[in-house]
Amino acid sequence: MNMSGVVLFTLSGYSVTVNYRILLFSFSLLCYCLILVVNVSLILTIILDHNLHEPMYVFLCNLCFNGLYGAAGFYPKFVFDLLSDVQVISYTACLLQVFVIYSYATGDFSILALMAYDRYVAICRPLEYHSVMSVRRTAALIAFTWVVPLMCQCMVVTLTSTLKLCGSRIDKLYCENWSIVKLACGSTRTNSIVGLIVIAFYCAHVLLIVCSYVQLVQSSLKSKEGRRKFTQTCVPHLLCLFNVTAALLFDTMYSRYGSAAIPQNLRNFMALHFLVMPPILNPIIYGLILTKIRNRMATLCMMAGQRLRLRLKA
Template sequence: MADISTSASSRAWPPVGGSSDSSLSDASKSPSDAAIDISSSPRPVSECLDEDADGNQTYFYFMLFERLGHMRYALFSLGFVLYCVILFLNTLIILAVCLERTMHQPMYILILCLSINSVYGTAAFFPRVLTDLLSNTNIISYEACFLQSFVIFSYTANEFAILMLMAFDRFVAISKPLQYHNIITSKSLIVLIVINWMYPFICLGIGSLLTARLQMCDNKLWKVYCHNYEIVKLSCVNSVLLNLWGFFVLFINAVIPFIFIFYSYVKILFVCHRSSSKFKSKAYQTCLYVTIIKSIDNINKSLPFILYC
């Protein structure tokens, strides 16, 4: 009877669907070996693309392109034509000012700076957006996103700085016409242009470096281009210090130039009001010309953001 039970138990020992050798090898594994097997399971491809070895985000996704559908082709055509027009007009202005010696004057040089800045800013916006409109994978690398954000914001800051210099030039020309050539010299103009282009780069460069050090918790941007504030909102840490720096940069690069521009043209109006009709007509003609140039320039630069944002 004992022999029968022993043989039965020996036949029942191997588990169903497996051999005794495999069962023994599985049983002999330590808990640490089992943990290694679990952790070594393959990760999804999207996670491997989105994070580096330290777990930091390496890509951002532009989510708005997914909702465009077939409308993206119409937007691409419109954007391509607009970009070509902006390049053509600004190239004409650059060539005219550079080749025509009679236009080597402060006001025309500042208009030349506006055109160069326009080419600089739109080069960071249009090629990327037009490419994304025709692409099915609307992703941008971490480094390229920060570069695009820096170029677009520095372009905007440079715009305010140039407009402020143009307002100062017209203010001196109308309020102090006899001293104009002593105040606005070629050397002083170059120094002012360099200073007004350098401090936005420094301020925005510091902000970009602070943003680049943040740990990101998400990588979905609800814009069609990289926006520094939108990137900060994706971070995992408290960004109060960075927000304060952003308000400081905004005040320095936008609010102060706007106040100076407004003050300059108000003073010009008072000077014209107290002057003779002949002087008044010349002053208004000069200011009207500058206003038209600024309006065309601002329309060309605001249309892309109105269309795509």
């Protein structure tokens, strides 16, 4: 129990879903299954193929793990609430959901920034690539992409947990930090400042990616091989980056400055975008565009089909 005595939050975003909950439940369950299938398939493909044990594919594997982590923090509770008459969540579970969902979102930025750095070294400094992206440095960078987002969100959630609350109604389909902060009785200045610092920190990630791509474009234009590498490995990265940035920026700006006059259905759609689209599209984009992964997955599917036919004949 926190200082205000609030032990349960009501998620009021479900109020407009009464007439089509079964449809939403089916669609959400399908999305979750699709997220599991595409991400696990890509992870297993990279793990099982030694030719894919390179930094770029290891970072991609990390991106898929992060997608599964974020989906686990949202979908089980969401599909359960769609079939429930009352949509409530405990105070502790709400803070845990905030921690998981937003450490996933910020983790995506860290991983995409790391992938941009990897492409910069590969295209702009190809002779130094294996020395710069050594096994030890790759492991350290992956650890960084997990530790920093987790620490940031731990700090944010800890600050939120100290607030005295005067309400228990969250106008969303899931727990979101700023929605809890807005329920506070007293000053939330510290929470606002820390939140803006975290946002600025991850905006710096985007700036870093933009700077690396300026260098990448300049370098790739110098040779045919550079252009081929850029098209094959950087285009999917840019698509994933745009997808995640647009979705998260939309959610963050609306949470802080959005108008209550916006219809609840539209608010729900905006809030769900970064939880639904990136975990599905990221592995599909990379799986379709990266030749090594596409060929390997096609080979595995053919082998699985042959084994199935042999078993059916037997």
